[in-house]
Amino acid sequence: MFILLIVPNHFWFLGFLFDPHYLVNNAVANMICTLVFGHRFEYGDIHFHQMLKCSEEIFKVPATFWGRLYNQYPAIMDFLPGGHQLAFSSLDKIKKFIGEEVKRHKDDRNPSDPRDYIDCYLHEIEKQKDEGAGFTEENLLYCVVDLFGAGTETTSNSLRWAILYMAKYPEIQEKVQTEIDQMIGQNRQPSMDDRARMHFTNAVIHEVQRFGNIVPIAPPRMSNRDTTISGYKVPKGMMVVPVLKYILRDKDEYATPDKFNPEHFLDENGNFLKKENFIPFSIGKRMCPGEQLARMELFLFFTSMLQRFTFRVPEGEDPSLESLIGITCGPKPFKIYAVSRI
Ligand code: HEM
DSSP states (O other): OOOOOOBOGGGGGGSOOBOOHHHHHHHHHHHHHHHHTSSOOOTTOHHHHHHHHHHHHHHHGGGSHHHHHHHHOHHHHTTSOSTTHHHHHHHHHHHHHHHHHHHHHHHHOOTTSOOSHHHHHHHHHHHTTTTTOSOOHHHHHHHHHHHHHHHHHHHHHHHHHHHHHHHHOHHHHHHHHHHHHHHTOSSSOOOGGGGGGOHHHHHHHHHHHHHHTSSOBOOOEEOSSOEEETTEEEOTTOEEOOBHHHHHTOTTTOSSTTSOOGGGGBOTTSOBOOOTTOOTTOOSTTSOTTHHHHHHHHHHHHHHHHHHEEEEOOTTOOOOOOEEOSSSOEEOOOOBEEEEOO
Protein backbone atom coordinates (compact mmCIF):
# COMPACT_ATOMS: atom_id res chain seq x y z
CA MET A 1 0.00 0.00 0.00
CA PHE A 2 1.10 3.57 -0.37
CA ILE A 3 1.75 6.24 2.21
CA LEU A 4 -0.54 9.28 2.37
CA LEU A 5 -0.11 12.44 4.35
CA ILE A 6 -1.21 12.02 7.98
CA VAL A 7 -2.78 15.11 9.56
CA PRO A 8 -4.41 14.99 13.04
CA ASN A 9 -8.21 14.98 12.74
CA HIS A 10 -8.96 18.36 14.29
CA PHE A 11 -6.14 20.21 12.55
CA TRP A 12 -6.58 19.00 9.01
CA PHE A 13 -6.61 22.58 7.79
CA LEU A 14 -2.96 22.86 8.92
CA GLY A 15 -1.88 19.95 6.72
CA PHE A 16 -0.49 19.97 3.22
CA LEU A 17 -2.56 19.68 0.14
CA PHE A 18 -1.27 17.00 -2.21
CA ASP A 19 -2.04 15.62 -5.64
CA PRO A 20 -2.61 11.84 -5.30
CA HIS A 21 -1.94 11.19 -9.00
CA TYR A 22 1.51 9.61 -8.91
CA LEU A 23 1.11 7.85 -5.57
CA VAL A 24 -1.95 6.04 -6.91
CA ASN A 25 -0.34 5.40 -10.31
CA ASN A 26 2.76 3.97 -8.66
CA ALA A 27 0.81 1.69 -6.32
CA VAL A 28 -1.40 0.34 -9.11
CA ALA A 29 1.49 -0.10 -11.58
CA ASN A 30 3.31 -2.12 -8.93
CA MET A 31 0.51 -4.73 -9.07
CA ILE A 32 1.22 -5.32 -12.76
CA CYS A 33 4.99 -5.16 -12.18
CA THR A 34 4.77 -7.87 -9.52
CA LEU A 35 2.88 -10.17 -11.90
CA VAL A 36 4.91 -9.39 -15.01
CA PHE A 37 8.43 -8.59 -13.74
CA GLY A 38 8.27 -10.47 -10.43
CA HIS A 39 9.13 -7.38 -8.39
CA ARG A 40 7.86 -3.91 -7.49
CA PHE A 41 9.43 -0.44 -7.63
CA GLU A 42 9.94 2.02 -4.79
CA TYR A 43 7.88 5.23 -4.69
CA GLY A 44 11.01 7.35 -5.06
CA ASP A 45 12.36 5.49 -8.12
CA ILE A 46 12.81 8.31 -10.67
CA HIS A 47 13.41 5.93 -13.59
CA PHE A 48 10.14 4.13 -12.87
CA HIS A 49 8.29 7.47 -12.61
CA GLN A 50 9.58 8.33 -16.06
CA MET A 51 8.13 5.07 -17.38
CA LEU A 52 4.75 5.85 -15.82
CA LYS A 53 4.85 9.30 -17.41
CA CYS A 54 5.63 7.72 -20.81
CA SER A 55 2.72 5.31 -20.45
CA GLU A 56 0.44 8.23 -19.60
CA GLU A 57 1.59 10.14 -22.70
CA ILE A 58 0.76 7.19 -24.95
CA PHE A 59 -2.79 7.22 -23.58
CA LYS A 60 -3.13 11.02 -23.86
CA VAL A 61 -1.71 11.76 -27.32
CA PRO A 62 -4.46 10.13 -29.49
CA ALA A 63 -7.02 12.65 -28.18
CA THR A 64 -4.83 15.69 -28.89
CA PHE A 65 -4.79 17.80 -32.08
CA TRP A 66 -1.56 16.10 -33.23
CA GLY A 67 -2.85 12.64 -32.38
CA ARG A 68 -5.98 13.20 -34.44
CA LEU A 69 -4.00 14.60 -37.35
CA TYR A 70 -1.75 11.54 -37.22
CA ASN A 71 -4.76 9.20 -37.26
CA GLN A 72 -6.12 10.96 -40.37
CA TYR A 73 -2.83 11.13 -42.32
CA PRO A 74 -0.40 8.60 -40.81
CA ALA A 75 1.74 8.23 -43.92
CA ILE A 76 2.52 11.97 -44.02
CA MET A 77 2.56 12.65 -40.28
CA ASP A 78 5.09 9.87 -39.74
CA PHE A 79 7.71 12.16 -41.29
CA LEU A 80 6.63 15.43 -39.69
CA PRO A 81 7.55 16.75 -36.25
CA GLY A 82 4.74 17.46 -33.77
CA GLY A 83 3.12 16.35 -30.53
CA HIS A 84 2.24 12.93 -32.02
CA GLN A 85 5.94 11.99 -32.07
CA LEU A 86 5.84 12.05 -28.25
CA ALA A 87 3.72 8.87 -28.29
CA PHE A 88 6.33 7.07 -30.39
CA SER A 89 9.33 8.27 -28.40
CA SER A 90 7.50 7.29 -25.17
CA LEU A 91 6.76 3.84 -26.61
CA ASP A 92 10.45 3.40 -27.49
CA LYS A 93 11.49 4.31 -23.94
CA ILE A 94 9.01 1.82 -22.42
CA LYS A 95 10.12 -0.91 -24.83
CA LYS A 96 13.76 -0.29 -23.84
CA PHE A 97 12.85 -0.44 -20.14
CA ILE A 98 10.94 -3.70 -20.62
CA GLY A 99 13.70 -5.06 -22.90
CA GLU A 100 16.16 -4.67 -20.01
CA GLU A 101 13.82 -6.62 -17.72
CA VAL A 102 13.52 -9.38 -20.35
CA LYS A 103 17.31 -9.57 -20.67
CA ARG A 104 17.71 -9.91 -16.88
CA HIS A 105 15.08 -12.68 -16.91
CA LYS A 106 16.89 -14.53 -19.71
CA ASP A 107 20.14 -14.35 -17.75
CA ASP A 108 18.90 -15.75 -14.46
CA ARG A 109 15.73 -17.75 -15.10
CA ASN A 110 15.21 -21.39 -14.21
CA PRO A 111 13.03 -22.90 -17.01
CA SER A 112 11.49 -25.44 -14.65
CA ASP A 113 10.47 -22.80 -12.11
CA PRO A 114 8.90 -19.75 -13.84
CA ARG A 115 8.62 -16.75 -11.50
CA ASP A 116 6.34 -14.42 -13.48
CA TYR A 117 4.72 -13.58 -16.85
CA ILE A 118 8.06 -12.91 -18.61
CA ASP A 119 9.50 -16.28 -17.51
CA CYS A 120 6.33 -18.08 -18.70
CA TYR A 121 6.41 -16.26 -22.05
CA LEU A 122 10.12 -17.07 -22.58
CA HIS A 123 9.29 -20.70 -21.87
CA GLU A 124 6.52 -20.56 -24.51
CA ILE A 125 8.93 -18.99 -27.06
CA GLU A 126 11.28 -21.93 -26.59
CA LYS A 127 8.52 -24.55 -26.67
CA GLN A 128 6.83 -23.22 -29.81
CA LYS A 129 9.84 -21.95 -31.74
CA ASP A 130 9.24 -24.20 -34.77
CA GLU A 131 5.47 -23.81 -34.87
CA GLY A 132 5.12 -20.15 -35.95
CA ALA A 133 2.55 -19.56 -33.20
CA GLY A 134 3.58 -15.91 -32.75
CA PHE A 135 5.52 -16.30 -29.51
CA THR A 136 8.49 -14.02 -30.23
CA GLU A 137 10.53 -11.61 -28.13
CA GLU A 138 9.12 -8.68 -30.09
CA ASN A 139 5.57 -9.84 -29.26
CA LEU A 140 6.57 -10.31 -25.63
CA LEU A 141 7.58 -6.63 -25.50
CA TYR A 142 4.23 -5.52 -26.94
CA CYS A 143 2.23 -7.81 -24.63
CA VAL A 144 4.00 -6.35 -21.60
CA VAL A 145 3.54 -2.77 -22.92
CA ASP A 146 -0.17 -3.61 -23.28
CA LEU A 147 -0.52 -5.07 -19.78
CA PHE A 148 1.49 -2.26 -18.23
CA GLY A 149 -0.52 0.53 -19.92
CA ALA A 150 -3.98 -1.05 -19.91
CA GLY A 151 -3.57 -2.31 -16.36
CA THR A 152 -2.26 0.94 -14.87
CA GLU A 153 -4.04 3.92 -16.45
CA THR A 154 -7.54 2.42 -16.14
CA THR A 155 -7.38 1.34 -12.50
CA SER A 156 -5.42 4.42 -11.44
CA ASN A 157 -7.95 6.77 -13.11
CA SER A 158 -10.82 4.88 -11.42
CA LEU A 159 -9.21 5.25 -7.98
CA ARG A 160 -8.49 8.95 -8.50
CA TRP A 161 -12.14 9.48 -9.47
CA ALA A 162 -13.12 7.57 -6.33
CA ILE A 163 -10.97 9.85 -4.11
CA LEU A 164 -12.37 12.97 -5.80
CA TYR A 165 -16.02 11.86 -5.52
CA MET A 166 -15.54 10.99 -1.84
CA ALA A 167 -14.04 14.43 -1.14
CA LYS A 168 -16.82 16.13 -3.09
CA TYR A 169 -19.66 14.11 -1.55
CA PRO A 170 -18.70 13.80 2.17
CA GLU A 171 -22.06 12.30 3.14
CA ILE A 172 -21.41 9.34 0.80
CA GLN A 173 -17.84 9.03 2.11
CA GLU A 174 -19.19 8.90 5.67
CA LYS A 175 -21.64 6.10 4.81
CA VAL A 176 -18.82 4.05 3.25
CA GLN A 177 -16.68 4.59 6.35
CA THR A 178 -19.54 3.57 8.65
CA GLU A 179 -19.89 0.32 6.68
CA ILE A 180 -16.12 -0.25 6.80
CA ASP A 181 -16.09 0.34 10.58
CA GLN A 182 -18.99 -2.11 11.08
CA MET A 183 -17.81 -4.88 8.75
CA ILE A 184 -14.01 -4.63 8.97
CA GLY A 185 -13.12 -2.32 11.84
CA GLN A 186 -9.71 -0.71 12.32
CA ASN A 187 -7.72 -3.73 13.49
CA ARG A 188 -7.32 -5.71 10.28
CA GLN A 189 -6.87 -5.09 6.57
CA PRO A 190 -9.84 -5.47 4.20
CA SER A 191 -10.03 -8.74 2.26
CA MET A 192 -12.06 -9.86 -0.76
CA ASP A 193 -14.33 -11.92 1.53
CA ASP A 194 -15.68 -8.63 2.91
CA ARG A 195 -17.06 -7.43 -0.43
CA ALA A 196 -20.21 -9.57 -0.48
CA ARG A 197 -21.34 -8.12 2.87
CA MET A 198 -20.52 -4.49 2.01
CA HIS A 199 -23.45 -3.54 -0.19
CA PHE A 200 -23.11 0.23 0.00
CA THR A 201 -19.34 0.26 -0.62
CA ASN A 202 -19.76 -2.10 -3.55
CA ALA A 203 -22.49 0.14 -4.98
CA VAL A 204 -20.23 3.20 -4.62
CA ILE A 205 -17.37 1.47 -6.49
CA HIS A 206 -19.77 0.51 -9.30
CA GLU A 207 -21.06 4.08 -9.44
CA VAL A 208 -17.47 5.41 -9.61
CA GLN A 209 -16.90 3.21 -12.65
CA ARG A 210 -20.23 4.14 -14.26
CA PHE A 211 -20.07 7.88 -13.68
CA GLY A 212 -16.28 8.17 -14.14
CA ASN A 213 -16.65 6.61 -17.59
CA ILE A 214 -12.99 5.65 -17.61
CA VAL A 215 -12.91 3.93 -21.02
CA PRO A 216 -15.61 5.83 -22.95
CA ILE A 217 -14.85 4.15 -26.29
CA ALA A 218 -13.67 0.55 -26.71
CA PRO A 219 -11.08 -0.18 -29.43
CA PRO A 220 -12.54 -0.49 -32.96
CA ARG A 221 -13.68 -3.73 -34.57
CA MET A 222 -14.45 -4.66 -38.19
CA SER A 223 -17.67 -6.40 -39.24
CA ASN A 224 -16.88 -9.77 -40.82
CA ARG A 225 -20.20 -9.96 -42.74
CA ASP A 226 -23.14 -7.77 -43.79
CA THR A 227 -25.48 -7.29 -40.87
CA THR A 228 -28.18 -5.01 -39.44
CA ILE A 229 -28.06 -3.43 -35.95
CA SER A 230 -31.16 -1.56 -34.68
CA GLY A 231 -32.29 -1.00 -38.28
CA TYR A 232 -28.90 0.31 -39.45
CA LYS A 233 -27.15 -1.63 -42.23
CA VAL A 234 -23.55 -2.49 -41.37
CA PRO A 235 -21.74 -3.83 -44.45
CA LYS A 236 -18.91 -6.35 -44.25
CA GLY A 237 -15.52 -4.68 -43.63
CA MET A 238 -16.91 -1.61 -41.84
CA MET A 239 -15.14 -0.23 -38.78
CA VAL A 240 -17.39 -0.40 -35.71
CA VAL A 241 -16.56 1.60 -32.60
CA PRO A 242 -18.44 0.61 -29.40
CA VAL A 243 -19.27 3.72 -27.35
CA LEU A 244 -19.54 2.38 -23.80
CA LYS A 245 -20.41 5.83 -22.43
CA TYR A 246 -23.95 5.70 -23.86
CA ILE A 247 -24.62 2.36 -22.21
CA LEU A 248 -23.32 3.54 -18.83
CA ARG A 249 -25.47 6.69 -19.03
CA ASP A 250 -28.61 4.94 -20.34
CA LYS A 251 -31.59 6.89 -18.97
CA ASP A 252 -33.86 3.83 -19.19
CA GLU A 253 -31.54 1.94 -16.85
CA TYR A 254 -30.37 4.62 -14.38
CA ALA A 255 -32.78 6.97 -12.58
CA THR A 256 -30.32 9.88 -12.57
CA PRO A 257 -27.77 9.01 -15.28
CA ASP A 258 -25.89 12.33 -15.12
CA LYS A 259 -25.55 12.42 -11.36
CA PHE A 260 -23.16 10.52 -9.04
CA ASN A 261 -25.69 8.37 -7.23
CA PRO A 262 -24.76 4.99 -5.64
CA GLU A 263 -28.52 4.23 -5.27
CA HIS A 264 -28.33 3.13 -8.94
CA PHE A 265 -26.77 -0.09 -7.65
CA LEU A 266 -28.94 -0.67 -4.56
CA ASP A 267 -32.38 -2.28 -4.28
CA GLU A 268 -35.18 -1.06 -2.03
CA ASN A 269 -33.69 -3.03 0.91
CA GLY A 270 -30.25 -1.46 0.50
CA ASN A 271 -28.79 -4.65 -1.00
CA PHE A 272 -26.33 -4.50 -3.89
CA LEU A 273 -28.14 -4.63 -7.25
CA LYS A 274 -26.29 -6.24 -10.17
CA LYS A 275 -27.04 -4.65 -13.56
CA GLU A 276 -26.64 -6.62 -16.78
CA ASN A 277 -25.84 -3.55 -18.85
CA PHE A 278 -23.08 -2.35 -16.52
CA ILE A 279 -20.18 -2.97 -18.90
CA PRO A 280 -17.17 -0.72 -18.09
CA PHE A 281 -14.93 -3.67 -19.05
CA SER A 282 -16.83 -4.08 -22.37
CA ILE A 283 -18.31 -7.42 -23.50
CA GLY A 284 -17.61 -10.20 -26.00
CA LYS A 285 -14.47 -12.06 -26.98
CA ARG A 286 -12.23 -9.03 -26.66
CA MET A 287 -13.52 -7.76 -23.34
CA CYS A 288 -10.95 -6.67 -20.77
CA PRO A 289 -8.81 -9.65 -19.67
CA GLY A 290 -7.89 -7.77 -16.48
CA GLU A 291 -11.46 -7.42 -15.15
CA GLN A 292 -11.07 -9.75 -12.16
CA LEU A 293 -7.76 -8.22 -11.11
CA ALA A 294 -9.15 -4.69 -11.55
CA ARG A 295 -12.24 -5.46 -9.44
CA MET A 296 -10.06 -6.79 -6.65
CA GLU A 297 -7.74 -3.80 -6.82
CA LEU A 298 -10.63 -1.31 -6.77
CA PHE A 299 -12.21 -2.92 -3.71
CA LEU A 300 -9.01 -3.43 -1.71
CA PHE A 301 -7.42 -0.03 -2.46
CA PHE A 302 -10.68 1.88 -1.97
CA THR A 303 -11.63 0.27 1.35
CA SER A 304 -8.04 0.43 2.68
CA MET A 305 -7.83 4.14 1.91
CA LEU A 306 -11.18 5.00 3.49
CA GLN A 307 -10.49 2.78 6.48
CA ARG A 308 -7.51 4.99 7.36
CA PHE A 309 -8.25 8.39 5.83
CA THR A 310 -11.00 10.91 5.18
CA PHE A 311 -10.52 12.88 2.00
CA ARG A 312 -11.35 16.59 2.08
CA VAL A 313 -11.21 19.40 -0.44
CA PRO A 314 -9.95 22.80 0.73
CA GLU A 315 -12.59 24.91 2.48
CA GLY A 316 -14.90 26.66 0.03
CA GLU A 317 -13.58 24.81 -3.05
CA ASP A 318 -15.80 22.80 -5.35
CA PRO A 319 -13.57 20.51 -7.43
CA SER A 320 -14.32 20.14 -11.12
CA LEU A 321 -15.72 16.82 -12.30
CA GLU A 322 -14.57 17.44 -15.88
CA SER A 323 -12.54 14.63 -17.48
CA LEU A 324 -9.14 14.79 -19.08
CA ILE A 325 -9.85 13.17 -22.42
CA GLY A 326 -7.59 10.42 -23.74
CA ILE A 327 -7.89 6.70 -24.52
CA THR A 328 -8.82 6.55 -20.83
CA CYS A 329 -10.49 9.44 -18.99
CA GLY A 330 -9.31 10.55 -15.58
CA PRO A 331 -10.10 13.62 -13.49
CA LYS A 332 -8.26 16.90 -14.10
CA PRO A 333 -5.35 17.35 -11.64
CA PHE A 334 -6.65 18.08 -8.14
CA LYS A 335 -5.26 18.49 -4.64
CA ILE A 336 -6.82 17.13 -1.46
CA TYR A 337 -6.21 16.61 2.23
CA ALA A 338 -6.04 13.05 3.57
CA VAL A 339 -7.05 13.27 7.22
CA SER A 340 -5.98 10.32 9.37
CA ARG A 341 -8.88 8.42 11.00
CA ILE A 342 -6.63 6.43 13.30
C1 HEM B 1 -10.92 -0.37 -13.82
C2 HEM B 1 -10.03 -0.96 -14.56
C3 HEM B 1 -10.18 -1.37 -16.00
C4 HEM B 1 -11.12 -1.01 -16.93
C5 HEM B 1 -12.31 -0.07 -16.76
C6 HEM B 1 -10.78 -1.70 -18.16
C7 HEM B 1 -11.52 -1.60 -19.33
C8 HEM B 1 -11.13 -2.16 -20.54
C9 HEM B 1 -11.86 -2.04 -21.78
C10 HEM B 1 -13.19 -1.31 -21.95
C11 HEM B 1 -11.16 -2.69 -22.72
C12 HEM B 1 -11.54 -2.82 -24.20
C13 HEM B 1 -12.21 -4.15 -24.44
C14 HEM B 1 -12.78 -4.27 -25.84
O1 HEM B 1 -12.02 -4.14 -26.81
O2 HEM B 1 -13.98 -4.49 -25.97
C15 HEM B 1 -9.96 -3.23 -22.10
C16 HEM B 1 -8.98 -3.95 -22.75
C17 HEM B 1 -7.86 -4.45 -22.15
N1 HEM B 1 -7.57 -4.47 -20.81
FE1 HEM B 1 -8.65 -3.54 -19.36
N2 HEM B 1 -9.64 -2.43 -17.97
C18 HEM B 1 -9.25 -2.28 -16.66
C19 HEM B 1 -8.17 -2.89 -16.02
C20 HEM B 1 -7.27 -3.73 -16.63
C21 HEM B 1 -6.18 -4.42 -15.96
C22 HEM B 1 -5.89 -4.37 -14.45
C23 HEM B 1 -5.49 -5.09 -16.94
C24 HEM B 1 -4.27 -5.95 -16.81
C25 HEM B 1 -4.13 -6.97 -16.09
C26 HEM B 1 -6.14 -4.83 -18.21
C27 HEM B 1 -5.72 -5.32 -19.41
C28 HEM B 1 -6.36 -5.09 -20.61
C29 HEM B 1 -5.84 -5.50 -21.91
C30 HEM B 1 -4.51 -6.24 -22.15
C31 HEM B 1 -6.77 -5.11 -22.88
C32 HEM B 1 -6.67 -5.29 -24.39
C33 HEM B 1 -7.37 -6.54 -24.83
C34 HEM B 1 -7.25 -6.67 -26.36
O3 HEM B 1 -6.14 -6.59 -26.87
O4 HEM B 1 -8.25 -6.82 -27.02
N3 HEM B 1 -7.23 -4.01 -17.98
N4 HEM B 1 -9.98 -2.91 -20.77
